[in-house]
Amino acid sequence: MKAENSMTSPQETPAEPVETGSRSTGPGRLIVAVYGVFAISATARASYQIATKFTEAPVAYLLSAFAALVYILATVALAKKGVRWYWTSVVAISVELLGVVAVGLLSLLDPALLPEDTVWSGFGQGYGYIPLVLPLLGLWWLWRHRPRPERMR
Amino acid sequence: MVVDGFFIAGAVVCLLAALICVVAAVIKQPPNDITILSVAAVELFLLVYGIAAIVRQAGGEAVAGEVWEFWGYWITALLVPIAAFWWSILERTRWSNLILGAVGLTIFVMLVRMEQIWDGALAV
Numbered sequence: 561m562k563a564e565n566s567m568t569s570p571q572e573t574p575a576e577p578v579e580t581g582s583r584s585t586g587p588g589r590l591i592v593a594v595y596g597v598f599a600i601s602a603t604a605r606a607s608y609q610i611a612t613k614f615t616e617a618p619v620a621y622l623l624s625a626f627a628a629l630v631y632i633l634a635t636v637a638l639a640k641k642g643v644r645w646y647w648t649s650v651v652a653i654s655v656e657l658l659g660v661v662a663v664g665l666l667s668l669l670d671p672a673l674l675p676e677d678t679v680w681s682g683f684g685q686g687y688g689y690i691p692l693v694l695p696l697l698g699l700w701w702l703w704r705h706r707p708r709p710e711r712m713r
Numbered sequence: 714m715v716v717d718g719f720f721i722a723g724a725v726v727c728l729l730a731a732l733i734c735v736v737a738a739v740i741k742q743p744p745n746d747i748t749i750l751s752v753a754a755v756e757l758f759l760l761v762y763g764i765a766a767i768v769r770q771a772g773g774e775a776v777a778g779e780v781w782e783f784w785g786y787w788i789t790a791l792l793v794p795i796a797a798f799w800w801s802i803l804e805r806t807r808w809s810n811l812i813l814g815a816v817g818l819t820i821f822v823m824l825v826r827m828e829q830i831w832d833g834a835l836a837v
Contacts, residue, residue: 585804585806586804586806586808587808589800589801589803589804589806589808589809589812590808590811590812590815592800593797593800593812593815594815596796596800597793597815597819600789600793604785604789608782608785
């Protein structure tokens with residue numbers, strides 16, 4: 561009886577809800593940590609620029625602030641469980657990738673438009689190009705841990 | 714170009730700590746006494762650096778850049794090893810050692826900025 565029970569029990573357990581929590585374990589924790597560092601440094605830099613010399617280059621500094629918000633959102637969304645946070649992190653990291661590519665191209669084509677540096681200027685060269693590599697790594701990680709549809713029974 | 718002795722000492726501590734943690738991750742160790750102590754050494758250095766900076770500034774030593782920016786970096790830097798320690802021991806895998814290793818590299822970069830602010834040296 562007992563043995564029979566333990567043999568059948570795995571099939572009786574209800575289907576797992578969509579498994580997305582695993583994206584914040586293992587290497588995912590390192591990705592969250594690196595995003596956290598960028599969230600802090602981008603926020604500090606944007607606050608400093610806006611507090612001390614906002615009128616010199618408002619567009620560049622607002623862009624800095626926007627980048628900081630994107631990094632904060634990505635950090636939180638990557639660390640949280642659940643499908644909604646999964647898609648939040650996909651959107652945040654996609655915006656980050658678009659931002660770093662767009663700002664990188666702009667700073668090459670028209671340097672006068674953004675005279676002051678942001679995290680994303682020159683494809684993130686001031687930060688060892690990590691801002692360019694990080695979203696690619698993040699999207700790859702999210703793709704590897706995409707939510708699977710519940711199995712039909 | 715004058716480079717501060719404190720900066721050189723801090724750079725050595727940070728890079729050694731990062732190296733220890735990365736090696737531990739490569740040989741598939743979870744965070745252990747050695748890697749956690751290496752991060753503690755970074756924190757200890759930051760405390761000594763901060764106290765020395767208070768003494769030096771009180772003694773009238775000039776800071777090339779903005780003084781409050783230097784202290785902003787210092788306070789933020791103090792929080793980094795603590796946050797990383799907390800985040801790494803919640804799940805003790807070898808990846809957690811890379812989180813600890815990131816502390817050394819992050820603090821190293823922050824020390825470079827603090828050295829730039831203090832001496833105006835190391836212009837990139």
